Amino acid sequence: MKRTPKRTIYDIARVAKASPSTVSAALNGTWKNRRIRAETAERIIEIAREFGYSTNLQARGLRTARSGLTALLMPDYNRFFSNLAEAFSTKVRQKGLCPVIVSTDRDYDEEITTVEKLASYAVDSLFVAGAACPEEISQYCHKAHIDHVFIDQPCSLAPSVVTDHKNGARILTEEMLATRREVGDKERDRPYFLGGDCHLPATAQRIEGFRDIVQQQLGEFHDDQIFANSYNPDYAEEQIRALYDRLGGLPSTLFVNSISSFEGALRFLLTIPEEEVKTCSFGCFDFEPFGKLLRFPVHMIRQRHNVLMDQAFALLEDKAEPGTLITIKPELYSARDSNSNIIMKK
Amino acid sequence: MKRTPKRTIYDIARVAKASPSTVSAALNGTWKNRRIRAETAERIIEIAREFGYSTNLQARGLRTARSGLTALLMPDYNRFFSNLAEAFSTKVRQKGLCPVIVSTDRDYDEEITTVEKLASYAVDSLFVAGAACPEEISQYCHKAHIDHVFIDQPCSLAPSVVTDHKNGARILTEEMLATRREVGDKERDRPYFLGGDCHLPATAQRIEGFRDIVQQQLGEFHDDQIFANSYNPDYAEEQIRALYDRLGGLPSTLFVNSISSFEGALRFLLTIPEEEVKTCSFGCFDFEPFGKLLRFPVHMIRQRHNVLMDQAFALLEDKAEPGTLITIKPELYSARDSNSNIIMKK
DNA sequence: CTGAAAGCGCTAACAA
DNA sequence: TTGTTAGCGCTTTCAG
Numbered sequence: 001m002k003r004t005p006k007r008t009i010y011d012i013a014r015v016a017k018a019s020p021s022t023v024s025a026a027l028n029g030t031w032k033n034r035r036i037r038a039e040t041a042e043r044i045i046e047i048a049r050e051f052g053y054s055t056n057l058q059a060r061g062l063r064t065a066r067s068g069l070t071a072l073l074m075p076d077y078n079r080f081f082s083n084l085a086e087a088f089s090t091k092v093r094q095k096g097l098c099p100v101i102v103s104t105d106r107d108y109d110e111e112i113t114t115v116e117k118l119a120s121y122a123v124d125s126l127f128v129a130g131a132a133c134p135e136e137i138s139q140y141c142h143k144a145h146i147d148h149v150f151i152d153q154p155c156s157l158a159p160s161v162v163t164d165h166k167n168g169a170r171i172l173t174e175e176m177l178a179t180r181r182e183v184g185d186k187e188r189d190r191p192y193f194l195g196g197d198c199h200l201p202a203t204a205q206r207i208e209g210f211r212d213i214v215q216q217q218l219g220e221f222h223d224d225q226i227f228a229n230s231y232n233p234d235y236a237e238e239q240i241r242a243l244y245d246r247l248g249g250l251p252s253t254l255f256v257n258s259i260s261s262f263e264g265a266l267r268f269l270l271t272i273p274e275e276e277v278k279t280c281s282f283g284c285f286d287f288e289p290f291g292k293l294l295r296f297p298v299h300m301i302r303q304r305h306n307v308l309m310d311q312a313f314a315l316l317e318d319k320a321e322p323g324t325l326i327t328i329k330p331e332l333y334s335a336r337d338s339n340s341n342i343i344m345k346k
Numbered sequence: 347m348k349r350t351p352k353r354t355i356y357d358i359a360r361v362a363k364a365s366p367s368t369v370s371a372a373l374n375g376t377w378k379n380r381r382i383r384a385e386t387a388e389r390i391i392e393i394a395r396e397f398g399y400s401t402n403l404q405a406r407g408l409r410t411a412r413s414g415l416t417a418l419l420m421p422d423y424n425r426f427f428s429n430l431a432e433a434f435s436t437k438v439r440q441k442g443l444c445p446v447i448v449s450t451d452r453d454y455d456e457e458i459t460t461v462e463k464l465a466s467y468a469v470d471s472l473f474v475a476g477a478a479c480p481e482e483i484s485q486y487c488h489k490a491h492i493d494h495v496f497i498d499q500p501c502s503l504a505p506s507v508v509t510d511h512k513n514g515a516r517i518l519t520e521e522m523l524a525t526r527r528e529v530g531d532k533e534r535d536r537p538y539f540l541g542g543d544c545h546l547p548a549t550a551q552r553i554e555g556f557r558d559i560v561q562q563q564l565g566e567f568h569d570d571q572i573f574a575n576s577y578n579p580d581y582a583e584e585q586i587r588a589l590y591d592r593l594g595g596l597p598s599t600l601f602v603n604s605i606s607s608f609e610g611a612l613r614f615l616l617t618i619p620e621e622e623v624k625t626c627s628f629g630c631f632d633f634e635p636f637g638k639l640l641r642f643p644v645h646m647i648r649q650r651h652n653v654l655m656d657q658a659f660a661l662l663e664d665k666a667e668p669g670t671l672i673t674i675k676p677e678l679y680s681a682r683d684s685n686s687n688i689i690m691k692k
Numbered sequence: 693c694t695g696a697a698a699g700c701g702c703t704a705a706c707a708a
Numbered sequence: 709t710t711g712t713t714a715g716c717g718c719t720t721t722c723a724g
Contacts, residue, residue: 008717019695024719035693057466058413059717061404062700069467077432082423085431089449093456098463101447103435110439117444120403121415266639274620274641290636293612295620354701365711370703381709405701408716 007051016044023048027055067122071100073114073137074129079259079288083305084129084151091313097124108132112140119144125316127151134158147319149312152303159320161311163303164327165202165285169209171332172283173255175299177217179336180253180281190218190225191253192243195236195261196285198228203257206285210255228257236264244268250280259286266294287333297335304328353397362390369394373401413468417446419460419483420475425605425634426649430475430497433655443470454478458486465490471662473497480504493665495658498649505666507657509649510673511548511631515555517678518629519601521645523563525682526599526627536564536571537599538589541582541607542631544574549603552631556601574603582610590614596626605632612640633679643681650674 009023016023018040025031026044047053061067070092074081085101092099100123104110115137118126126148128137134155141148142157154160173191182189193210196203207226215221227239236256244250250272256262262284269277278296287302307328315324355369362369364386371377372390393399407413418434420427431447438445446469450456461483464472472494474483480501487494488503500506519537528535539556542549553572561567573585582602590596596618602608608630615623624642633648653674661670 006717010717020717021696021719022694024717025694028719030719037693040693054462054466056408056468056717057463058404058407058468059700060719062402062408062702062716063718063720065700067404077423077428079425079428082428085428085447086423086449089447090451093448093450093460098446098467099448100444101431101435102439102445103432104439105436114439116400117403120400121444122402122404263635263639266636270639270641288636289609290612290634293609293616295616295641352701356701366701367703367712368710370701371710374703376703383709386709402701405716406703408700408718409702409704411716 006056007053008056009053012044012047012051012053016040016047018044027053061122065122066124068097069100069118069121069123070095070097070125070127071102071118071123072127072129073111073118073131074101074103075106075132076103080152080286080303080305081129084309087306087309088127091309104132106130106132112136115140119146125149127312128155129153131155147316149315149320151308151312154325157322159315159322159324159326161308161315161326161328163202163308164329165205166209166212168301168330169206169255169285170213171329172285172299172301173210173213174217175332175334175336176253176255176281176283177213179297179299179334181279183249183252183279185247185249188247188249188251189253190214190222190251191255192251193226193228193255194239194257194265196228196231196257198226203228206257231258231260233260233264233267236261237267238264240265240268244272250276252279253281254283256282256284257286259284259288262286262288262291262298282335292333292335292338297338299335300333302331302333304331352402353399354402355399358390358393358397358399362386362393364390373399407468411468412470414443415446415464415467415469416441416443416471416473417448417464417469418473418475419457419464419477420447420449421452421478422449426498426632426651427475429651430655433652434473437655437659450478452476452478458482461486465492471495473658474501475499477501493662495661495666497654497658500671503668505661505668505670505672507654507661507672507674509548509654510675511551512555512558514647514676515552515601515631516559517675518631518645518647519556519559520563521678521680521682522599522601522627522629523559525643525645525680527625529595529598529625531593531595534593534595534597535599536568536597537601538597539572539574539601540585540603540611542574542577542603544572549574552603577604577606579606579610579613582607583613584610586611586614590618596622598625599627600629602628602630603632605630605634608632608634608637608644628681638679638681638684643684645681646679648677648679650677 009020013020013023023044025034026041031041072088089099102114104114111132126146129151131137131153134150138155138157148158150158150160152162154162191214198204211221256265274295282298284298284300287300291298291300311326355366359366359369369390371380371382372387377387416438435445448460450460457478472492475497477483477499480496484501484503494504496504496506500508537560544550557567602611628644630644631647633646637644637646657672
């Protein structure tokens with residue numbers, strides 16, 4: 001059954017009446033500098049084709065101390081990271097390299113051991129998205145001489161590319177205010193911010209942007225307009241219910257931070273009449289295709305996964321300085337652009 | 347800056363005053379059979395720890411003609427495949443191996459070249475999900491002596507595990523019928539099937555299951571209850587609109603095949619009053635968390651990605667025969683179980 | 693223009 | 709109980 005004992009360059013060399021080194025050079029393109037006769041090279045390449053030869057990448061890797069593997073480390077396969085993974089995969093394959101994607105479940109130890117394992121395979125470079133412990137990872141990579149870059153969650157010891165949360169929040173807030181209908185009640189006409197964790201940088205920056213615009217356009221802002229103690233959908237559900245009860249209705253403007261919080265809010269919204277829901281101008285700092293298909297308008301912010309990835313590759317190629325931080329303004333998906341029968345101001 | 351010229355077993359051997367082979371054995375567990383003194387082994391392991399030693403996996407791979415890499419090939423990162431990828435990743439890491447996930451965009455050539463590349467890395471085994479060309483992939487794997495298994499899209503030349511579409515459709519149809527409210531109009535009370543491609547096996551099997559139950563419970567069935575010429579959302583949108591116009595309202599039971607078709611249907615549903623939408627019993631042969639958060643009941647079918655993956659691993663471990671086909675009954679997410687204010691029969 | 697030979701780091705016979 | 713040794717398949721000086 002061993003019909004294919006796997007050909008090597010030695011087999012080819014024998015048939016081509018050339019030496020292994022010549023074959024090697026011919027096959028991997030180095031033959032121009034080795035001044036090998038084009039004719040010889042072509043002959044070798046032809047034989048290799050006939051043999052169905054393919055380079056043993058482990059052998060090459062052992063010899064060159066590289067591997068042709070490019071790795072992406074990420075927490076899980078939620079929509080955003082899945083999109084990142086897809087962009088990554090495409091890019092890496094275009095370069096003729098092999099993508100290795102490992103998810104580590106936001107687990108500190110898993111992240112470290114995974115990086116160690118990847119180093120053992122001599123991956124050429126490492127992309128780290130949404131890391132739990134960026135600094136440790138970066139330290140290890142430096143020690144192991146692995147080029148690396150951070151995405152979404154920055155690291156002070158390496159180049160990073162992240163979403164511009166503050167400006168994203170500004171844009172979203174502006175759009176919410178531009179499309180809202182005031183109800184004439186002071187309390188209900190104040191914009192509210194729901195969900196996320198204000199102790200985490202991403203949420204904190206979004207709150208900043210939100211506050212900026214609110215203050216600028218409405219003149220005043222109070223901290224009790226913010227409910228940001230958890231990403232948990234249950235938290236969002238509770239808070240919006242409480243708010244609804246207190247105000248005697250929905251606020252006219254609600255900034256929902258993340259899809260999970262939006263899910264919680266939606267669970268509450270199911271319990272009140274559709275007409276009421278339609279009176280509120282919603283913004284969601286995250287993107288979910290189904291958001292366009294609800295029976296009320298929702299503006300959404302989408303992280304540009306492709307741009308983030310492109311920039312990450314660029315940072316690596318340019319061998320950017322450790323501290324380098326690139327921020328990418330996210331995209332607004334305005335409910336105004338949906339072709340739905342949603343009701344808005346005017 | 348080359349502070350870490352990377353330790354090898356030779357470095358350890360020197361310090362431990364042992365031979366490289368002893369070190370090797372001690373470090374990879376083979377030392378029991380090699381009858382190495384426990385004391386020696388421990389000493390070696392200790393030194394390795396101090397050195398921060400880690401095995402060069404490319405060298406080991408070259409020597410053993412294996413790699414410790416386990417690969418998953420899939421079309422893209424949609425929800426289902428992302429879930430598969432996550433299950434895969436977790437399982438592989440548990441085994442101490444390294445997952446390699448490559449998406450090939452449903453491209454025939456990409457699939458083949460990717461398999462070739464993976465073979466060049468001597469991956470230990472290959473999981474292929476939703477393949478465009480299963481047979482070719484399998485042939486190549488056989489030639490290259492790579493253990494492989496197919497998921498979702500079966501292959502006659504290798505073991506496969508797929509979803510039981512027919513029974514899934516039965517379950518879904520039963521649930522839709524059990525929860526529907528008839529409107530008293532003969533035409534509108536016939537169940538309809540929307541979306542998918544009846545020339546593809548998956549859709550064909552779902553139609554079979556749908557028809558089975560409809561015939562069994564309602565006695566009659568006509569082919570014009572089926573609209574299955576495309577997965578495109580636009581197609582679904584058009585067809586449901588036409589149906590609505592013809593019937594003078596929604597049917598009381600609608601089986602929507604796949605999330606993309608559901609999206610199309612939803613676009614139409616946005617254009618009619620909520621009260622009308624609530625009169626229809628919807629089923630979707632796919633799972634989407636937001637489906638539970640709509641303002642009307644939707645029963646959903648979810649492929650058991652974890653079970654599919656578990657079975658795929660089992661097939662490989664048992665070295666299952668080439669023709670082996672395992673079918674997995676999918677899961678029903680009944681709208682009856684959602685804690686929403688949806689309106690149903692009774 | 694081309695070949696010989698060393699060696700990447702590891703494992704597994706085979707000796708001892 | 710341990711050491712010696714021969715490669716795995718490739719790339720890369722160095723010598724022609």
